[in-house]
Amino acid sequence: MITDPxxxxxxxxxxxxxxxxxxxxFYSSKMIIAILEIMxxxxxxxxxxxxxTPNNIAYVTVFLKYNGDSAIRGIKRVSKPGHRIYCKAKDLMTIMNGMGTAILSTNQGIICEKTSKKLNIGGEVLHYI
Structure with missing residues (x-):
């Protein structure tokens, strides 16, 4: 049993x-697929x-991107099951001077920080890339 997928x-x-x-x-869910789509x-x-699988267990295979080094420099989980972090759209900070992305869970679905600022929607900050 995975407590934080x-x-x-x-x-x-x-x-x-x-x-x-x-x-x-790894195992997949609708939320993980939404996060991968943004990535x-x-x-x-x-x-x-x-x-x-034949047992009807869903999983996903992700193909990673490399241009010499990885396209992903680091991933940091922000909200955790025991400690949720919420943020308004105007309070979202810029990640790595605009080179990074924050992924949020909102009432409009899973979106990135750029879309969040454009739509002026805040939500739970899931992680930074």
Whole structure:
């Protein structure tokens, strides 16, 4: 039983990057797929593929992006199950002078900080890339 699937996902991606793997697989959910879609749109990963095992267990394979070094310099989990962090759109800080991204969970779904500022929507800050 995984208590924090988002932290587990980010940890597996981070470990794969440190070992310079081209791909990494883990269990998936709708929230994880939404996070991966934002990472793909922002250019942090090449792509991902969803699959199901014969036992009907969903998992996803993520293809990591490298240009010499990894496109992802670091991932930091902000909100945790025991300590949620919420932020208004105007209070969101810029990550790495605009080179990074914050991913938020809002009432409009999972969005990045740029979209959050554009729509003026705050929410729970999930993690920074």
């Amino acid at each position: 988002i932290a587990n996902t980010l940890c597996m991606i981070n470990n794969a990057i440190r070992r310079k793997h081209k791909e990494v697989s 793909r749109k922002e250019g942090y990963i090449i792509d991902y593929i969803q699959k199901k």
